[in-house]
Amino acid sequence: xxxxxxxxxxxxxxxxxxxxxxxxxxxxxxxxxxxxxxxxxxxxxxxxxxxxxxxxxxxxxxxxxxxxxxxxxxxxxxxxxxxxxxxxxxxxxxxxxxxxxxxxxxxxxxxxxxxxxxxxxxxxxxxxxxxxxxxxxxxxxxxxxxxxxxxxxxxxxxxxxxxxxxxxxxxxxxxxxxxxxxxxxxxxxxxxxxxxxxxxxxxxxxxxxxxxxxxxxxxxxxxxxxxxxxxxxxxxxxxxxxxxxxxxxxxxxxxxxxxxxxxxxxxxxxxxxxxxxxxxxxxxxxxxxxxxxxxxxxxxxxxxxxxxxxxxxxxxxxxxxxxxxxxxxxxxxxxxxxxxxxxxxxxxxxxxxxxxxxxxxxxxxxx
Numbered sequence: 197x198x199x200x201x202x203x204x205x206x207x208x209x210x211x212x213x214x215x216x217x218x219x220x221x222x223x224x225x226x227x228x229x230x231x232x233x234x235x236x237x238x239x240x241x242x243x244x245x246x247x248x249x250x251x252x253x254x255x256x257x258x259x260x261x262x263x264x265x266x267x268x269x270x271x272x273x274x275x276x277x278x279x280x281x282x283x284x285x286x287x288x289x290x291x292x293x294x295x296x297x298x299x300x301x302x303x304x305x306x307x308x309x310x311x312x313x314x315x316x317x318x319x320x321x322x323x324x325x326x327x328x329x330x331x332x333x334x335x336x337x338x339x340x341x342x343x344x345x346x347x348x349x350x351x352x353x354x355x356x357x358x359x360x361x362x363x364x365x366x367x368x369x370x371x372x373x374x375x376x377x378x379x380x381x382x383x384x385x386x387x388x389x390x391x392x393x394x395x396x397x398x399x400x401x402x403x404x405x406x407x408x409x410x411x412x413x414x415x416x417x418x419x420x421x422x423x424x425x426x427x428x429x430x431x432x433x434x435x436x437x438x439x440x441x442x443x444x445x446x447x448x449x450x451x452x453x454x455x456x457x458x459x460x461x462x463x464x465x466x467x468x469x470x471x472x473x474x475x476x477x478x479x480x481x482x483x484x485x486x487x488x489x490x491x492x493x494x495x496x497x498x499x500x501x502x503x504x505x506x507x508x509x510x511x512x513x514x515x516x517x518x519x520x521x522x523x524x525x526x527x528x529x530x531x532x533x534x535x536x537x538x539x540x541x542x543x544x545x546x547x548x549x550x551x552x553x554x555x556x557x558x559x560x561x562x563x
Contacts, residue, residue, distance in 0.1 A: 223386060223399060224439035230385035230419070231377040232293045237332055237368075239287040241322030243305065243314055243339065246281045251309035256284045263320070283311035287335050289324055289368050296373060300366035303335045313359035315341040324368055335368040379428045383421050384435060391417040394446035402443045450558035467558045 242259055243250075250256070260282055261271055289303040305319055317339050324333040339362035378384075388395060396414040403412035403422055412422045424434050453462045488503040548560065 220442040220444045222439065223402075223441050223443055226390075226395070226443065226445055227386040227388045227399070227420070227439075229378065229435065229439075230387055234293060235291045235326055235332070235374055237289040237291050237324040237326055239289075239322045239324040239335060240308075241285055241287055241305075241335065242320050243283045243285050243307075243311075243317035244281060244320060245316060245318045246283060246311070246314065247316055248280045249312040249315070250280045250283045251307075251311050252280075253284070253309040256282060256309055259284055283314060283317065284308045285314070285319070287319070287322055287324060287368075289333060289335065291326070291332055291370065291374060293374070293376060295370045297370050299370045301333065301368050301370065303364045303367040305339055305362050305364065307360035311360060313341070314339055314362045315359055317341075317362070319364060319367070326374075330372060332372045332374065333368040333370050335364065337364040337367040339364055379431065382424060382426050384424045384431070384438070385415075386420045386422060386438070388418050388420075390448075392446050393417045395443070396420055398446070399443045402441055403438060406441060407438075451561065452558050453561045453563060 242256075242263060257279070260279065264271060284307075285305045286308055287303050287305055289301050291301060295301065303319075303324070305314065307314055319336055319339060321334060321336045323331040324335055326332050341359055341362035386399065388399075393414075393416075396417055396419070399420050400412040400414045403420070404410065410423075412420055414420050422438055425431050450467045451463075452467060490503060491500055
């Protein structure tokens with residue numbers, strides 16, 4: 197893979213560098229309780245009150261006609277309500293776990309048609325449904341739009357951010373409870389955000405040290421089953437105690453991440469290489485054109501002729517030899533590359549060569 201990197205970008209070997217310091221994390225920061233999750237809601241509605249920046253599409257007029265019919269107003273047949281101050285929109289919201297009827301949640305409103313801007317608009321009452329098709333919230337309110345669009349009579353226009361997306365803080369009222377399995381059974385399942393057998397085992401051990409042997413058992417690389425009281429009130433207290441216990445997560449696998457757009461290279465502290473030697477250099481070929489003009493003498497009936505002339509120059513940089521001893525760490529790799537003033541692209545080439553030779557035991561990711 198040939199990748200071009202900006203030479204001005206510094207070699208960001210975020211030496212999240214390897215050190216012997218070990219950090220413990222709360223269980224609530226690295227895991228979540230099975231069944232305790234948010235749910236996505238989606239809806240469709242109309243935004244009104246726009247300053248002639250609404251939709252021009254036919255389906256928006258149809259929706260307006262349907263809405264007026266639901267309110268008891270019937271438009272005469274054949275009348276197309278071409279209102280420029282309305283826009284058809286999609287509505288998205290996230291329903292938190294344990295949300296109760298009467299509570300409010302934020303909603304995001306996005307234009308579906310060809311509206312120029314939703315700025316100054318008001319969303320009319322719109323139902324928000326879950327994946328099961330049931331209505332869980334009702335949205336309505338004035339939009340907060342950070343984007344701005346302006347145009348002149350000569351066709352020039354200026355757009356700042358996105359004027360076709362807005363938010364309504366606390367714009368939806370919860371109407372239905374999503375049932376959870378938290379209060380059911382005599383156990384809680386904690387699921388790690390990142391699967392790891394070692395971390396799951398350490399979590400179970402940490403819980404057992406505090407609450408007694410066999411209280412927690414690691415089911416797999418993600419889940420840890422913890423015996424809990426059956427009484428809901430006691431279970432809430434129990435969950436609070438468990439999620440605030442400290443666990444030392446296992447280190448992430450050896451990994452090198454290369455951002456091909458910015459030239460950023462990140463290497464974590466577990467990267468090691470086997471004994472290897474890498475020679476890296478570059479060959480630069482520069483071709484410049486220096487045309488010569490041949491001008492005839494006066495009254496010679498000759499013609500002016502341009503004679504092309506190319507200058508070819510080849511520069512070969514001095515090759516750098518990298519020698520890595522057994523178990524070389526991140527610090528030594530960074531030092532070797534920095535000592536010769538290598539660029540990010542040079543480092544990537546070296547790592548790819550080590551990977552191909554089987555001397556680099558790490559995941560090499562290009563994003």
